[in-house]
Amino acid sequence: DIDSENWRTRTKTKNGLLYIRPPKTGSTTFAGIHLRIARNVAVRQSLPENKEKNNPNFPTMCKVRFEHGTAITTVPNRDQAASFLWTVIRNPTKRAISQFFHFHVSRGKVEPSDANFQDTLIKNPLNFKSGYLRLMQHRQPAVPPRIQKSSINPNVYTVGAIIEDFDFIAITERMEESLVVLQYLLNLPLDDILFLSAKVSGGFDDGRFQYKCFHIIPSFVTPGMRDFFQHNTTWH
Numbered sequence: 001d002i003d004s005e006n007w008r009t010r011t012k013t014k015n016g017l018l019y020i021r022p023p024k025t026g027s028t029t030f031a032g033i034h035l036r037i038a039r040n041v042a043v044r045q046s047l048p049e050n051k052e053k054n055n056p057n058f059p060t061m062c063k064v065r066f067e068h069g070t071a072i073t074t075v076p077n078r079d080q081a082a083s084f085l086w087t088v089i090r091n092p093t094k095r096a097i098s099q100f101f102h103f104h105v106s107r108g109k110v111e112p113s114d115a116n117f118q119d120t121l122i123k124n125p126l127n128f129k130s131g132y133l134r135l136m137q138h139r140q141p142a143v144p145p146r147i148q149k150s151s152i153n154p155n156v157y158t159v160g161a162i163i164e165d166f167d168f169i170a171i172t173e174r175m176e177e178s179l180v181v182l183q184y185l186l187n188l189p190l191d192d193i194l195f196l197s198a199k200v201s202g203g204f205d206d207g208r209f210q211y212k213c214f215h216i217i218p219s220f221v222t223p224g225m226r227d228f229f230q231h232n233t234t235w236h
Contacts, residue, residue: 015082017041018075022135024098025090026172028198033179037192071138071165078138084186085165087136090172093229096121101219106205112217114224122234133158138165 019034021027071085078085100117104110110120139161143154163169168185170178179193199205205214221229229235 012074012076013083014075014077014079016084018078018083018085020071020074020085020087020136020166022087022089022095022132024095024102025088026175026197027088029175029195030088030170032198033193033195037186037188040192041188070135075138080167084167085138086168086170086182087166088170088172088178089132092132094173097219097221101217102205105219106214106217112220114222114228117225118228118232133162136162136166138162 017034017038019031021031071087075083075085100120101112104116104120105112110116133155137158143157147154147157168182170182179195182188183190183193199216201216201218203216205212205216
């Protein structure tokens with residue numbers, strides 16, 4: 001139950017409501033919805049009219065995982081019949097812009113020049129280019145030897161495996177529609193998926209970093225960066 005820290009632990013699990021949380025995808029907002037679902041489902045299961053058909057000792061919080069981390073370390077070998085695994089993806093260019101302004105400009109006080117932005121992107125390819133694949137790949141090994149020795153693009157294989165392994169993948173740019181789909185998949189009432197954005201550009205951070213509330217500097221894209229995103233071969 002909630003007192004046993006069943007829902008707050010970071011230990012590996014094979015069952016429950018499982019959410020892989022990629023950074024800068026609206027993931028904090030989605031995490032709040034995820035936790036509300038876990039809480040509300042448990043509350044409904046414990047109602048008197050449901051106790052006869054359910055375990056009378058049903059916990060006050062369904063088992064959940066929702067922290068940042070990779071699927072392979074958080075939920076390895078999950079029981080697909082006793083779990084629901086989902087995540088969210090975002091346009092990679094928009095995610096990179098948000099990530100640079102959030103972590104480097106707002107928190108790190110880096111000057112948001114084109115040179116600094118491009119240097120950050122090029123020097124951190126795992127964070128900006130292949131971060132999704134690294135976070136979401138759920139199989140070990142990620143790319144089997146037979147695929148490595150074939151003409152199949154390893155990234156194409158990994159994407160296919162991710163789509164097969166996850167029960168649902170939301171899209172940041174279609175957040176409302178994604179939540180409606182999630183509602184239908186889990187047979188939830190509407191109030192389980194209502195939300196307010198956790199962080200808003202121009203507002204303040206949540207205070208977890210250095211225990212301070214940093215001002216979230218609004219992001220912008222200069223003509224030079226727009227050209228970089230469209231034509232630079234390193235980024236693509």
